[in-house]
Amino acid sequence: MALVAIVGRPNVGKSTLFNRLTEERRAIVDDQPGVTRDRLFGTVEWTGRTFDLVDTGGLVPRSAERFDAAIREQVMLTLEEADVILFVVDTLTGISDLDAEVAGLLRRAKQPVIVVANKADNTARALDASEFWGLGFEQMFPLSAVNGTGTGDFLDAVVAALPEEPEREEEPDVPRIAFLGRPNVGKSSLANKLLGRTRSIVTEVAGTTRDAVDARLRIGEGEDAREVVLVDTAGLRKKARVRENVEFYSTLRTERALQSCDVAVVLIDGERGLESQDARVLREAEAMKKGMVIVVNKWDLVEKETNTARDVDRMIREKMGLIDFVPIVFASALTGQRAEKVLEVALKVFDERRKRVQTAKLNEVVEAAVRRQPPPSLNGQYIKIKYASQVRDEPPVFAFFCNQPQGVKESYRRYLENRLREAFGFEGVPLTLSFKRK
Known part of the structure; x- marks a missing residue:
């Protein structure tokens, strides 16, 4: 899958843009530079095309004297990784010296670079964003990562810039x-x-x-x-x-x-x-x-x-x-x-x-497990597991049909999972147990 990387100096809204595009709240968003501590990696789907998105906001060094060097190195490493680069700048502050330096590094890139003029929350700020054409890139989009203004046309451009997906034969039997x-x-x-x-x-x-x-x-x-x-x-x-x-x-x-x-x-x-x-x-x-x-x-x-x-x-x-x-x-x-x-x-x-368990054998194990240790009651009403079925493999998913699915606690899920492992193996394989009303 293609990789799109968000780069730029701190406090221009990289993490807010990441949240907007991935529709997640994994990033810590704050007005203080360098608050994004963990790596951020997500998936974006737009007009039928899916791509990976990485926010490099966490790359603020802990010591001030290494700040500019770390940003420069971050950009050069991103050039090695990404298929498309989103260069985020701030319409409120205009072009800073660090923006100009990062732009100089990005102009060497073979990949497409799209300038994102963030914080363009109104018409006046969107007009101010024209300053960023001076950075020397072919594509520049004023938008607001906070309220989503302008993100549609911008995402169309990102998808158009992605490399064609290589045609690879599906080989489900090849690990x-x-x-x-x-x-x-x-x-x-x-x-x-x-x-x-x-x-x-x-x-x-x-x-x-x-x-x-x-x-x-x-x-x-x-x-x-x-x-x-x-x-x-x-x-x-x-x-x-x-x-x-x-x-x-x-x-x-x-x-x-x-x-x-x-x-x-x-x-x-x-x-x-x-x-x-x-x-x-x-x-x-x-x-x-x-x-x-x-x-x-x-x-x-x-x-x-x-x-x-x-x-x-x-x-x-x-x-x-x-x-x-x-x-x-x-x-x-x-x-x-x-x-x-x-x-x-x-x-x-x-x-x-990839293992598939026969429904009859599965229910034998489940019935024995329930007899040995019935599920706890919910508000005085007994939880009755009627039957179970494996509904998918790669990865394995088991559906348990019962009268009060909301009453099945995590401890009892773990108990049933352990009984499945004892009976059928699944060594090294995470199992998903889903409880549905019947």
């Missing part, structure tokens, strides 16, 4: 597996180890303007042979110096890889254990209903005793809390130890994610 994790955890090493051992890259598919490449390989032989696509999660070609920029763009890469994969293989450092960033990626994968595998990498460097692997496994699961259904593989990308095992487990999770 797309992404290796994710913090920088220097061994993602590329593990991918290269697998590709080097198999020596059977079938095709290389060019991606966006940054020349992302998904590697396709064949594993196994004869009738048991399978093809797999390793989703590109390559690091930045340009070396980012500002820490906030490194974190921002590595998170952006992770989110886009997650979006396009079937199974997320999350690598963690065996010497450091599960950290907050790792847990965040797992939560994102669960929210997107992707298959999940955890790889404890660099296992060759860990000092071991008899039960070290068991103890580390237990600690990881305790930290993950409710996401305790994910398989864990101990491996070393450097030595190749259990590298093939990682792919084997990822393929098993892919197959589990």
